[in-house]
Amino acid sequence: MEVTARAPGKIILSGEHAVVHGSTAVAASINLYISVTLRLPSPSGHWLEFSWPIGRIKEALSELDGIDCSTPTTCSGKFAESISALVEEQNIPEAKIALASGVSAFLWLYTCIQGFKPATVIVTSELPLGSGLGSSAAICVALSATFLAFSKSVSLDKGHQGWLDFGENELELLNKWAFEGEKIIHGKPSGIDNLKGYCIDCILYSAGNMIKFKSGSLTRIKSAVPLRMLITNTKVGRNTKALVAGVSERTLRHPDAMISVFNAVDSISKELSTIIQAPAPDEISVTEKEEKIGESMEMNQGLLQCMGVSHASIETVLRTTLKFKLTSKLTGAGGGGCVLTLLPTLLSGTVVDKVIAELETCGFQCLTAGIGGKGVQVSFSGSS
């Protein structure tokens, strides 16, 4: 028997960086997923493969024997050292070394939740890694969901055909495990990523849709109309910690100006969440709504430039999409990473194709995504 879980990626529609300084931010799940399949047990054969004899894992993590998967546990001290040793033994090629922390999170979540059972785990991703679309939290949510689906702590109908949602209590347990995985990948998630011991990305990926948050308080919101974005991955790597520190330094140099910038972002995020939730019963009101959303994105981008987190590659995307009268803003930490471009409902497919073609000639990767998609789901197949 096997189970597959999928968890979506996310975008920040408004408020990155300013959220660290107390402003409101709006984030949404997208309909691009990381999927994890668990086979008990089965042969493998994939392009990048890591495997350990069960005996080796038992030897390295023997103290985890019998651990209760209903109690999420932090990977610290000697466990972190043992996990690092197991990952080092795989001699991950230099070009793929960024995966090491994801592999560590996998080992931790698997051993804690599934114990020392032999299995094959297959990961596939529609999300670019390390580009601001939350692949780290998505992988942790999808791994936790797959492993919990076969555990005694979660009761799911294994005979169900197609995708299944988790119940409220089960989501809570899943979130806590995913957060333990995120801590392995990120060290200490901060700001937008972290809320009272939970990972905001994980919450978003678990339940899907959109959230508005400010200083530790989170409200779920639901878009009244479907929204579609072009996501351009500039492929320019960024360092979130350094970018966040840069904004704080600028705030120390220009406190009055920067407080005004953060207040402006707060107003934009609040307005955006009101616009998104307002009903739009006909084509005219949908177009008006999209124009307002586009304007709020444009204003937010201007303020992100004031904070000093734009980048030449981001500016190239902005200029290119503007030629087609489309508005864009960076999403996430900036300094490269991904840029969002609003695709209005009435925009023709030919225009979308032309924009994508022009962006791809600059060396960027383009993805289109629906906004506010489903949260984590699982699907069982095969006979037990």
Ligand SMILES: Nc1ncnc2c1ncn2[C@@H]1O[C@H](COP(=O)(O)OP(=O)(O)OP(=O)(O)O)[C@@H](O)[C@H]1O
């Ligand atoms: N499919 C995957 N397989 C293994 N590891 C993964 C996978 N997806 C993500 N990761 C891990 O997550 C890391 C990327 O996380 P990071 O937080 O830097 O970026 P992100 O989550 O994509 O974007 P952000 O957190 O800025 O929204 C990768 O380096 C890897 O360790």
Ligand SMILES: C[C@@](O)(CCO)CC(=O)[O-]
């Ligand atoms: C830049 C930032 O606002 C979002 C990064 O995804 C940082 C944070 O909130 O932790």
Ligand SMILES: [Mg+2]
């Ligand atoms: Mg991440």
